Amino acid sequence: MIFRSAFPDIEIPSLGVYQYATRNINGIDDSKPLIIDGVTGAEMTFGEFKRDSKRLAAGLQDKLGLKKGDVVAIFSPNQIDYAVVFFGIIAAGAIPTLANPLQTPNEFQAQFCDSTASIIITHPLFLATVFEVAKNCQFPLSKIFLFGGEEKDGIKPYTELLGDREAEPVVFTKKEIKEQPAFLCYSSGTTGRQKGVMTTHYNAVANCEQYKAFEEPKLNPNLVFMGLLPLFHIYGLFILSVSLSSGATIVILPKFDLTLFCTTIQKYKVNLAHVVPPIVLLLTKDPTARTFDFSSMQVFTCAAAPLGESLTKEFYDLYKVPVKQGYGLTETSPLTHIDITSNPTFGSVGNLIPNLEAKIISEDGKELGYHEHGELCVRGPNVMKGYWKNKEATDACFDSEGFFHTGDVATVARKYFIVDRLKELIKYKGFQIAPAELEALLLTHQCVADAAVIGVFVESEVTEYPVAYIHVKPGIEQTDELKKDIQKFVAENAAPCKKLRGGVVFVDKVPKSASGKILRRQLRDRVKDDLAKLNQLVGI
Template identity: 45%
Template sequence: MIFKSKYPDINVPQVGIYHYVTSNPNKISDDKTVYIDGITGKGYTYGEVKYESKKFAAGLQDKLGFKRGDVLAICSPNQIDYPIVLLGTIAAGGKVTTADPKYKASELSYQLTNSGASVLIVHPEYIETGIEASIEAKIPISRVLLFGDKEIKGYKPYRSILIGNRKIVPISYTPEEAKITTAYLPYSSGTTGKQKGIELTHSNITANLAQLINANCNLGPHSIIMGILPLYHVYSLTCILNGTLIHGATLIILPSFNVETFGESIQKYKINHIYAVPPIILQLVNNPVIHNYDLSSVKMIVTGAAPLSDELAKKWFEMFKIPTLQAYGLTETSPVLNYPDTINLNNAFPGSIGPLLPNVKAKLLSEDGLELGYNELGDLWGYLNNKEATAAVFDKDGFFNTGDIASVDEQGILYC
């Protein structure tokens, strides 16, 4: 059988990402701070994000001849200018491929070459990897730029080259263009094999953001979000970086996870909404240092990327009385398919990952390909420059094979 969302269908926004995330449905002021570096305290207001990203876009066009459809790569841990580079590239009509900064040079070079990247913005800490990879990918030194404000080995900060006085009018898209125009190119191994570029269109991302807005995610201008998950991952790109803007929230950006910084940031900024992964919860449960901090501002933690065991969720709740809820998705699905009802916390079911988002349909198949019904366990049913891998994960009805084992109960709650 086909399982449908309990939520009514929604109208998917028919615009590009930049216009959607800056549409400001909550009417926040341009003076509101939306991104804060949790270590240094440096921040960007909503108005500054728009202004700086449009100047970055102009610099790409004027100084590097960057054209609509060109690809820019970001290789960096989380840091305060990440949103400016990402959104500026989108405003210029480009595509962004986001790379794990811990990649070896050969891995980064493969992504640069496979994605067709012509510009690389790299964090100074990883400049050696960036240099080697860019040489292998034949990206000239003039198109390899740094975060920060220091020149290193002849490689210049992007601000010294790209940020001038001109700002552009962001590229706009017709509804049809938004559906077919690639915006983000994150890389994933999928269910098997070598890393593959996932072509996510403007509509893929705007649709997922609109689905979350309509699925009781309980985010808005009141929300202060923990930005600890890596922004190169689509989970963070969609839910955290872009989600902050469309909800009018505030994001505290941290470069990496450690218990002390995690606790200090919650206590200092009164963070109330946290996206995490199960290994973070496990570290917090096992490290007594976390008890040194006031976590009372936190209303909930939403986990994803891997299953959260009932035992770990219960242990965390017993320690801090903060509920942990699970979302589910994949890079290929932009990413979220299911999201917990965070308004009605009592409706959360142990081991569940919540109902399907609006407009989402799913089916379960047995090992021999038969469609399954409620409470039956079965398989929960595209890549750049890899048609064979793309064809292998879609069935004749257009359903994507996640590779995960799941069941669905009569309330439409997914267990995975």
């Protein structure tokens, strides 16, 4: 059966992302602070945001010849002016691609080359990575610019691009709004190769409107959002867009620090915070958090990974602030489900958002009904156009009815519950890790003959840890020192989120099917036999 949202359909405005963010439907004044740096206290007003984003658009067009449809890479942690750069690129008619600055040079190079970016805007701390990629790709240093306002190692700040004029933001046709990518976030594929997700202007605007349609409290300019989530991630970018288009204020933090997070809530009287499960865990378990004033908070929304029912209840008992769950993917812009603030159901990801349809299917493709477990598939205006320059991957994830197959196992009662995952992706604190990517890296280690990686859920951290199962080469002794060396090897050659925090396990052979596919379920069953021990692993 086809499940439809219990909420009435809403009208999706035919607007580009820039026009949507700046249309000022709530009539705020240009002097209203829209973005605050939670570390320095610096503020950016609505007027400054519009002015500088349009000046950047002018500079990109006039000084660098940026054209409609070109791609610009942003390789940076959260900044107060991240929004200026992101929306300035879009105002110029171009497409930002957003990259995790903690990627290794090889990882960033793969995304950079796949996206065909012609300009890079980065942070001074990550210039070494960008320089290595530029050298490998014979990319001109004159096309690299910095956040921060100062020149470093011959690289000029992006502020030198700001034009004397304010460009008139490019207006897209109705057809382009539905077909032109507004931006490219990259999603880890189970094959190990990251894929560029083409989120169109229509997708992004639709998802903001779907969220606003029944979010509680109703979004308005008096609200203050917590801007903690990485802006290179679709989740963080979505919250930024919702806040800006509502005329609300968002306080940007560069990364999570418990004291800074709690101080920010107290100092700026934050009302809405969107987080991931490990943050909920820390707020619950660390007594430091309870010394701060959270009375301004109206709701915590948790997504990116499942949140247990017991932890949800414990959090509410401590703070008397509801923590509700949502669900989505990069491919769905990102939200598909969210619970109701006034009546959250512990353990549920809530309701299907307006304008969205879903079905639950069995392994043989049969449509299932209520209380049956199967793969969740969704269809609606927020579902991506497809993967960037990858028709094969696009065709593989959409069925003949236009439903996107999420790879997650769900069941529908009164609300939706995510119960398992068909995809092999490991979710570590909101980051997605492709096992095949780590396996390919492990096979380059001089002592490794074969490798398989799975994710193990660690209850004490409310997240998954990657565990590597290693078959060593003949004559190699299986020692604790070798385990540590393999962990170190991965730590030095992959992004920090991909460390083998779950450890290394030696095996006589990696279980595989006749076709050579790794039988990960056998490894997961093996893990269950010693789960208590694995759940004691913290911060390896």
